Amino acid sequence: MSQISSQTHAISFNPATGEQIGQYAFESAAALxxxxxRAAFAFGKWKRKPLQDRSRLLTALAGALRETSEAMATMxxxxxxxxxxxxxxxIEKCAKLCEWYAEHGxxxxxAEATQVEGGKARIEYRPLGPILAVMPWNFPIWQVLRGAVPTLIAGNTYVLKHAPNVMGSAY
Structure with a gap:
């Protein structure tokens, strides 16, 4: 068994006590x-999912956040x-974010009609593909979801690389 270090694992410490509260092995290149x-494959399906279905899933995510709120807040x-x-x-702010995008997204x-020289055109918002997000530690759920929720409602997939000191929150 290999030695656990900050070179091989994300290690979470409670800043109030200095106690190690978690260790999470870094992904191998193959796992990454x-x-x-998987994100690219899922994008092919997700971008075709009707917008109303994506909205319903965001509403469900708001409910799941509230159901697990205490455990997430504790972490x-x-x-x-x-x-x-x-x-x-x-956590509550994140649930409200999901609901807002479910309603307004x-x-x-x-699509929006627009005028161009010599005719008419249309502005359309189309999914781009998997989006990679690299996040800081200071709002471990909010920072993730404020990027993920609009990305997902727009039909993209989302791959997260979170800060190593909040991997319990990331999981």
Missing amino acids: DAALT ITQEMGKPIAQARGE PAMLD
């Missing part, structure tokens, strides 16, 4: 390639020392 391949507090009330508020993606 597999994840990127945020343990990993980064954020007061528990603020951590709970972060489809209209934001409607």
